[in-house]
Amino acid sequence: MKVVNKLLAKLPDEVARQIPDVKLVDQDIKVPLAQGTFTQENILPPKLNLTDFTLSFEAGGEASIRNFNSPGDVDENRVVGEASEEEPEPGAPRPQLLLGGETGWMRYQVTARVKSAAGVNLSFLAGGTEGELSVTLSDYRAHPLTRNMREAAKMDLADLRIMQATDIAKLNPGDAMTWQARGNLQTRLELNWADLFTANLNRLAFVRGNELLALKADVEAGVSAKVGLTDDFQLTFSRLLAGRIQIAVRKAKSRDATLGAGLGVTVEFVDASAVKAQLGRVLEALLGPALREVAEKVGSPKDATALQVMDALVDKASKLKLNDVQKQALRLALERIGLDPALAEVSNIKAAWDDFKKKVETKVDEAAKTQIAAGFQYEYLRLNEASTLLEVVVDDATAMRFHGSLIKGNLTDLLKWMKELPENQKSAELLNYLNSTTLTRQQAYGFSLGLGSFEVLKSGGTRKESWVTQVNGEGARRQAFLGRRGYEDKLLGNRGQWVVDLKADMERFSPAPVASDFRYGLHLMLWGRQKKMTRKELQAAVDDAVVWGVLDAADAAAVMSTLQSDTGKEPIETRLELKMADDTFRAMVPKVQAFDLAMFSRALARAMPWSEQTPRASAEFRRSVYAPIWEAYLREVQEKGSMMTHDLPPSRAAQIAEYFLKRDPLGKELLLIESEWRPDSGAFSFAQVIEKNPGTLAKCQAFVAGMVRLRRAIDERKAPDELRTVFGELEGMWNTGFHLRAAGSLLSELAKATPMGLASVERTFSVTMTDRGEQLVFSTAKGTGA
Incomplete structure (x- = not known):
């Protein structure tokens, strides 16, 4: 100096x-x-x-x-300022000097x-x-x-x-x-690896399109990443x-x-072997339960994992020592993961199997890093200008020690030091890290990494709608829209917590942003709180996954078989998610440009409450029985004229249901329940669903209006303020638990009509056994191509 x-x-x-x-x-x-x-x-x-x-x-x-x-x-610079009289928003800039x-x-x-x-x-x-x-x-x-x-x-x-x-x-x-x-x-x-695996598993899969994937993860298994x-x-x-x-x-x-510059998010794992530690679990999910079931028949221990059975079969095949039973098991496994079944007959199978494992490892690495990068960018773009990324109080020696790395833009060294030793954590007072008071993420969901930016749910309902705008030196803007609706619906029992997020954000600056500059996405999540679940409660949660196209009927039976031993023994948490990225969502928007009464009726019918009675026991049975009832009901409401502000009386809804059920051999079992409206007796019958979830036709029509408005905004390059109206029009389809179930069903049907089909929609059903610290994530890769 x-x-x-x-x-x-x-x-x-x-x-x-x-x-x-x-x-x-x-x-x-x-x-x-x-x-x-x-x-x-x-x-x-x-x-x-x-x-x-x-x-x-x-x-x-x-x-x-x-x-x-x-x-x-x-x-x-917001270094000097006044103390706020109210509690500031998370991450809001607080002056250091008052x-x-x-x-x-x-x-x-x-x-x-x-x-x-x-x-x-x-x-x-x-x-x-x-x-x-x-x-x-x-x-x-x-x-x-x-x-x-x-x-x-x-x-x-x-x-x-x-x-x-x-x-x-x-x-x-x-x-x-x-x-x-x-x-x-x-x-x-x-x-947490468990959160990273709630993304669509078909990004990791090489299996046939109709195969169920079941990935087991340790909820305590952490992973550190440099971003x-x-x-x-x-x-x-x-x-x-x-x-x-x-x-x-x-x-x-x-x-x-x-204007063309983006954030350029990069991700690197702190531990280079982090992916290898998870590879066995992924390979186990890809191979499926079939190999475990034939373990003893092919000469493996009864409790051998599918991966152990596969390695043993490949080793014997490479030495041409397989018997007919073993060859058949190996052929089925190879066919499931997309390898040539004929490899079971040749000695070079080991090289092909080793190449496959390396390919999967690369894919796991790419998928995890992609999800971290996308989640971090999502949350970062929604931090207001001047928002705090890190705020910590340390002693002089520590500040001087990390001055060199901080001035170079490296927060990693200080954060690593803070986490290494308990005495370090005590000497450093963490005030804020990415809108949280902890270095560890809270719970990842949807587009988010759970960095503490937003409350997922709270008692009653939550609705957040806001713009975040960053301005550069030339006056150009980069904007992000947050449109989130969360709710707790007691009518869905322990499955009654949910959140929906309409995403719209820009990667680059624009002098005059328009709707076509944005990347869009939609995320729906239905969350079942922790409790010891009965078989019926678990079946209802699995049924949600079928309604949303995450599982089919055969998948549902397999999931119930896997989980039935856990019912009533320990707290279980379920989580159902649909997530559409920009390309999928944009392809879906043009599919809803007019009110298709039959399509909405099918979605509403599939969403009717599950029960063990045959007409209600599956989503397809409900579609067959209730779609005509919903179509007749909505048409009658429609014919009353646009000035009508209320639904038909529940007694009239019961009459419509009775008319169709009398003529439906499958539906006659429900006549006693459906033919008369019984107020205050639950939300099971068609009339009760109508009464507890009002305004269905108006919500369906508003959803269509929102999709039409969004398409026009994109095609005609309108100002992004249109997105507020779009969000308001769409959200009616998910402001009750029943309508949310119907929205998921509708979106999965619409996705089938897009070029990539359901495969382009991230769909997972996760079950967490809290006492054991174990999570099972179920997903399929089906639906490729329309």
Whole structure:
């Protein structure tokens, strides 16, 4: 710093002349400094060679001095500000330095070019040309309000802090310094393999399209990932108390003038062998239960896993020692995973099997990283500008230790240190990490990684609709829309919690965003809270999965067979998810451009409550029995005219049901229940479903209107504000548990008509046995092609 001080020796007197000779409390100032003149006259040196980088003070750069002396003053860096009277939103920027007391601040701010020193890798500057980029440095000095500003400036500038590690020790209570730049920020996420596996398993599969996959995962199995992305960030060191430094990393207003630039999210596992540890579970799911069932017949131990049986068969086949029973078992296994069954007869099968395992390992790695990247980007785009990414209080030694990595955009080293030892966790006070107060994610679902950004559910209903806009230096915008509806519906019993998320966000900046610039998606989740479930309760949850096209009738029987020994013994949590990415959702929108009465009636019929009675025991039986009833009912409501605001009376709904059931051999079993409306006796009969879930026709028509509006908005490049109306029109189809079941059924039918069919929709049914810490994820790859 002696060299730096010498080079800046003329600065205090030259700058002080431009500062009013008054007390800090007397006047608000914002003094622009002619940086070009200062460099020409060697008041600011052309370059400052620091430890890891060089600062270049360009003639066209910006420099300024301003003060903050009373509540109401606005600091664009959000370091100085007023304390909020209300509890701030999660992640909302909180000022480190609070106005309103006997203290004020002088802020010295300069813009410079930063170039890394020889042999130093500044990842923070990765977005710059040849490792060089513009940064803004700010030094905040606390002074009594009675201090003369000219004298304060002379004193402060005599030892200007320029974000060196040694400058941290020079921060007095109430002081701060910031560094703002665009570059590559690296952070660390602590995730759970079980959550990563709730994504569509057919991304990992090479099985025939009609095969059920059942993946077993350990809910305690964690995985650490390094995530990097390119954006604008502000790093702040501030001292609130002696011996303690608060470190804050925030999003900042983008300086990027390139409209085509995206976040460029990258993912790397901390442990390179993380995927190998999960490979056995994935291969077990791909091979299926059939091999385990024939273990003894082919000479393997009775309790052998499918993978152990397969390895043994392949080993014998490579030595041409298979008998006919073993050959048949191997052929079926090879056919299931998409390999040539004829390999069971040849000696080179081992090489083919080894290649297959490597292929699966690569696919698991890709699928997990893709999900982490997509989930992180989803949540990051929904953090408001200036939102806090990391806020932690440490001692001086720790702040100085990690200064070098933080200035390079590396949060990973500090986060790793905080998690390594209990004493580290005690010495560091974590205030905020990605809208949470823990380093570990909460619970991943849908498009999210569960980083604490949003509440999934709470008692009653939740509805969140908001825009997040980031503006770059050219005034272009990058926007993200959040449209989420969550609810707890007691009519669905323990399966009554659900959430739906309509996703729309932009990867790149646009001077005038329009609806076609966005990537869309839709996620539906039906969550069964933990409880000891009876067989009937589990069957109802499995039926939900059939209604949504996650399982078919044969799959449902296999799932029930797998889980029946667990009923009534320990708490079970079920989770059903449908997720459509941009290409699938866009392909689906044109399929709903007019009200198709028959199609909606089929979906509503499949969604009728399950029971053991034959007409209700399967989704297809319900479709056969109730689709004509729903179609007649909706048509009669429709014929009443558009001014009608209420459904038909439940007694009339019972009459319609009775008429059709008398003529349906399958439905006659339900006549006693359906032929008369019995108020306050549940929500089982057609009339009761009508009464408990009102406005069905209006909701169906509004859903169509929303899809029509969305298509027009995209095709005609309308303003994105249309998305608010779209969300409002669509959400009627999922504001009761019954309508949510119908929405899932409708969407799965629509997906079948798209080029990729159901295979393009992520569909999983997860069952977690909480006492054992074990999760089973069921999915299929069926539905390829329309």
